[in-house]
Amino acid sequence: MHIPHVLRLSGVVKRFGRCRALDGLSLEVPAGVAMGLVGSNGAGKTTSFAVIAGYERLHAGTIDLFGEGPFDPGRHAGRVAVMPQDAIFPSYASVRGVLTYFARLQGISPSHIEKAVSTVLDWVHLSDRAAAQIRTLSHGMRRRVVIAQAFLGEPALVMLDEPMSGLDPREVANMRQLLKERPGSQTIIISSHNLHEIERICDHVAFIRKGKLVRQTKVSDVTGRHHVVSYHIAMDAVVDLAPLGRQMPEAVFEMAHPGKLVCRFAGSTLSLQDVNSRVLAYLIQRHIPVFEVTRGDALESVYIGDNTL
Amino acid sequence: MMLSFSKIGFVARAELHDALRSRRFVLMLALYILGAGGACFGLITALHRVEVELSNALGLTAAASPGAVADALWQSVTFQRMVRELVGNEQVGQELLGVAPIALIYGWLAFTFTPILILLSTPSRIAEEVASGYARFSVVRVTRTEWCLGKYLGQALEVMIPLLLSAVSAWGVARFRLQSLAGADVIGAMLMYGLKVWVYCMAFVGLGLGVSQVCRSPNQAVVLALLLWTGLSIIRGASQWVSAPIWKQVLDSVSVFAPATQRLDMWRTNPVYYVPAMIYSITLGLVYFSLGHWCFLRKDL
Numbered sequence: 001m002h003i004p005h006v007l008r009l010s011g012v013v014k015r016f017g018r019c020r021a022l023d024g025l026s027l028e029v030p031a032g033v034a035m036g037l038v039g040s041n042g043a044g045k046t047t048s049f050a051v052i053a054g055y056e057r058l059h060a061g062t063i064d065l066f067g068e069g070p071f072d073p074g075r076h077a078g079r080v081a082v083m084p085q086d087a088i089f090p091s092y093a094s095v096r097g098v099l100t101y102f103a104r105l106q107g108i109s110p111s112h113i114e115k116a117v118s119t120v121l122d123w124v125h126l127s128d129r130a131a132a133q134i135r136t137l138s139h140g141m142r143r144r145v146v147i148a149q150a151f152l153g154e155p156a157l158v159m160l161d162e163p164m165s166g167l168d169p170r171e172v173a174n175m176r177q178l179l180k181e182r183p184g185s186q187t188i189i190i191s192s193h194n195l196h197e198i199e200r201i202c203d204h205v206a207f208i209r210k211g212k213l214v215r216q217t218k219v220s221d222v223t224g225r226h227h228v229v230s231y232h233i234a235m236d237a238v239v240d241l242a243p244l245g246r247q248m249p250e251a252v253f254e255m256a257h258p259g260k261l262v263c264r265f266a267g268s269t270l271s272l273q274d275v276n277s278r279v280l281a282y283l284i285q286r287h288i289p290v291f292e293v294t295r296g297d298a299l300e301s302v303y304i305g306d307n308t309l
Numbered sequence: 310m311m312l313s314f315s316k317i318g319f320v321a322r323a324e325l326h327d328a329l330r331s332r333r334f335v336l337m338l339a340l341y342i343l344g345a346g347g348a349c350f351g352l353i354t355a356l357h358r359v360e361v362e363l364s365n366a367l368g369l370t371a372a373a374s375p376g377a378v379a380d381a382l383w384q385s386v387t388f389q390r391m392v393r394e395l396v397g398n399e400q401v402g403q404e405l406l407g408v409a410p411i412a413l414i415y416g417w418l419a420f421t422f423t424p425i426l427i428l429l430s431t432p433s434r435i436a437e438e439v440a441s442g443y444a445r446f447s448v449v450r451v452t453r454t455e456w457c458l459g460k461y462l463g464q465a466l467e468v469m470i471p472l473l474l475s476a477v478s479a480w481g482v483a484r485f486r487l488q489s490l491a492g493a494d495v496i497g498a499m500l501m502y503g504l505k506v507w508v509y510c511m512a513f514v515g516l517g518l519g520v521s522q523v524c525r526s527p528n529q530a531v532v533l534a535l536l537l538w539t540g541l542s543i544i545r546g547a548s549q550w551v552s553a554p555i556w557k558q559v560l561d562s563v564s565v566f567a568p569a570t571q572r573l574d575m576w577r578t579n580p581v582y583y584v585p586a587m588i589y590s591i592t593l594g595l596v597y598f599s600l601g602h603w604c605f606l607r608k609d610l
Contacts, residue, residue: 053449056609074311077450087442092330104319105450149446 012061023211036198037191039208045191078106083150085161091135120148199299225296232292235259320459345475412498419506431517432534433527476503512568515594519601541567
């Protein structure tokens, strides 16, 4: 099946002096997905955004947006938006003023500007501060304005660099919801060190290391949401795994550590419901308290546990 | 590459709007208005003192308001010859003598101080937005060329406002203190000089924004612009003193890039001289701007 890609990077190289921030990075982002960009400090996540958005020049490789070639503001204005990590607005500008200016620049028709600005301000819960000057806002509020500008006019591709940084827990939840409920056609790329959020928001993930793509796949494939279940039980509980193994020979059971029973199974031969009902019945019959059942491994655990990522 | 003039206009409008609300602009406006008005006031007061002392020395009754001696002086053949010799050009000197003294004072102030004020403020404009990252929000929405041209236009308009207001301020002071020399024709002449200075300063705006596109730090941009201006001015000055033909040729060639090259022609009242000078200044500004922009197009933001 042909999957239309909104973005293709092929062999992209970006050097800063002798340092190769991107060292032949190749990446394909299918349309309509939310993709998390994961990597350690200096892996090249922010630089990737910078070269895609045309902030920084390539030394080698190609970038193709919407099958139309590299980023060109004349062609892509309003269709590609970026939330840069450290960029700041002028302190004297008003929230509405700055968003209206950007709306004009990206070509939103004058009759729709007010609505577009009000919509994004509603999303980030800043409608009541629309007239306020940037300097009167808290750090978190300023970050929300930066997020708001990225969604002006519902661009087809939005790149967010550490979007949750500096937000309070309520706003993090709101942002998560906002990103999950985005229009189906909108593609989002999130660069973040908060793997918990990546796991909750994104359906695809790309691991970058030393400027190269290490792995790109669905989040569920990495975390095993469809073929791994963990049972958090009493720390002192002793579980005899042999009977379970005999009941479900296609599954593998192990105690990851005291208090955590992990079951790995092939999704094609066993269903999650089957596994869950049999394992829970087994544990309850043996009076082993079950505190929590979770699907898959946490992305963070996978990332930290796998030295190749 | 197709440029969107509406987007250039949006950037220019925002630039002007931001400038009008900034403390820097308020300070610049105050300097222009108070400087022009204050200088006129000081000069007229000094003139009046001279008149009073002269009258006392001659045992005459001094006039209540200043200007009588200045009027007589302006008409005297000796003074006129002195002005022509001071200017160093018979024709220019003669043309200047046809202009009201207050307009000349205003013109001198504007020609002298506006470029300095421009070079203290304009070079930081693009550099500071690049340094703060604010430019990143704009250059995904408009091309770098549209953005920079919008900044150029905005800065150019920003300079015009204080220039014209300072002309009105200087005329107001003159009108108040020196009624005989500040009629309606004088404000016309002052506004004309204001306009000429504005066009003359396009070269400085271009220089400032050209440097601003190259530098990452606003302070560095201001220093570099001032150094360039000083360097070119020194070369221009040296070209008039050096006698060795080769060196003179080299210095003359370089000094055509000095933004002040057209100043003398701008003083003239005959459009045959000042219109080409205006075109030259605008072109020179665009050359500086374009050189900086060539770097900016290749720069990581």
